[in-house]
Amino acid sequence: MNAQQLVPLALPRGRPLRCELCGGPAQLRCGACRVTCYCDVDHQKADWVSIHEKICQLLIPIRTSFPFFNSEKERKHGMEQLLHRQKHLVDLTHKVAQKFVFEGKHEEAIPAALHSLRFSIDTCGPDSMELVPAYLILAEASTGLGHLTQAEEYLSQAQWIILKTSDCSNGIQSKLHRNLGLLYAAKGNFEESLYHLATDIYFASCAFGTHDISTSGGYFHMANVFFRQNKMDIADSLYTEVTDIWHAHFSRLIQVQSQTLTSPAEINILSEEVEISEEPLNEAQQAEASQVLDAILDIREQAPEQQPAKTASVIHALAMLHYLILDLPKAHDLGMKAFLITKQLPNQDASEAIHHLLKLIKSKPFYTK
Structure with missing residues (x-):
């Protein structure tokens, strides 16, 4: 069609x-x-x-319409199937909307988020906490489009539900304050924006840890506010923190991926610090990582005073991202770019890690340069 x-x-x-x-x-x-x-x-x-x-x-x-059910058992089974299908659609539409937001495609995100909201209302009712994620995506997309009044309305709906719910999670609180931070930044009220972004980081740290990718978004948006205020030292340190979080996350994923190819005996002698259960990147995380790291790289490369080590770190992180999503030619190009930069630096530790990544890329049977 x-x-x-x-x-x-x-x-x-x-x-x-x-x-x-x-x-x-x-x-x-x-x-x-x-x-x-x-x-x-x-x-x-x-x-x-x-x-x-x-x-x-x-x-x-x-x-x-429902078919005619011959028994109460059949009717109950039919209702369970309907609820299962509705919950699947809530999850699918939410993920699609979130991916569009991370890609900066705010207009495309809104229909998917509206579907997510409607399906959430159908399954959970009009006052449920399950509606909050959809309201927050609608708010962020509206902010991205410059529809600030509409964004405020969606955030008010989310806040009202959260305020009357006693067991709101730290993760939801984090997302609410991130959206409030983005809204105030769009209005030019940087002081209020930084307050909400700092609160976002606090709740995200409570929920996921201070160095988790779910916390990195708060650091990134806070860095953008300081960047707009021309407070470059603070912005630089926060951009470095964001890069380090994603760099470490990708390194763990690649190490876990490598471990799955080794024997149980070899796994036993590996460092206990590496968790075998690390989940792969979903599409929304891929989009977020690409958006954030590309933005930081652009800032690094256009800075009046170049910092080769920090630039190489961002490029290395992007190379790992493209390796993990099997965009191997792009991963190779970025890896080579990072490798050439680090070869000019006094400390060669980074170049060794990048060289290892390049070897992994070339070892893939379907790699074509």
Whole structure:
């Protein structure tokens, strides 16, 4: 199906059907699933690009009428299946929206986040904590688009739910304050922004640890605020912290990946500091790492006073990222760039680690330079 395959909507008697995006009166229906309606072609295209292409067929069993059940057992099983499908869609739409936000594609993120919000309401009710992640993504996307009033409304909804919930997690508190920090930064209120970003880092550190990738976003956005204030020494130290966190994370993933290829006897003699259970990067984390590290590299390379060691560290981290997502030609190019920089430095420790990465890249059977 493409974005033009729509059919006119025969309006039913009673309450009119509503557009999937804006909630206005619908005039068209998706020609593939036939259970999704739009007010015009533009809203259909926006929904398709954001999320509908991925969930078109998944919506059919959710939005069609229940069959007749012969027993209470069958009815219960049917309801359980419906809830399972709805929760899957909450998770899928949230991940897609988050990935778009990290990629800076804020307009594309909004339809997916709206779906996540609606499915969360369907499964958990209008006042549940489960709605907060969707509200926060909608707020961040709106801030990115410069729609600050809309962002404030979404954040108010999230805050209201959090305030009346006694067991809100540190992770959710962290994301709320990160969004508030971004909103105040967009308004130019840097003092208030830094307060909320510092609070974000506190809650993220409580939830994940001070050197976890989930905490690094707070450091990164705080660095951006100091950068905009021309407080370059503070910004530099925070950008270094962000780079170090991602660099260490990628190094662990690569070491774990290498360990899976060794024998149990060899694993036993490896350092106990390396955790075998390290999870691979998901798409949202890949997008966040790419966005953050590319931004820091751009700042490093354009700085009036060059710091080769710090620049090489960012490039090395990016090389590891591309290795982990199997973009091996890009990983090789970045690895060589970092290697050539570090060969000019007095300390050769970094060049040895980069040389090891280059050997791993070339060892892949499907690597082509």
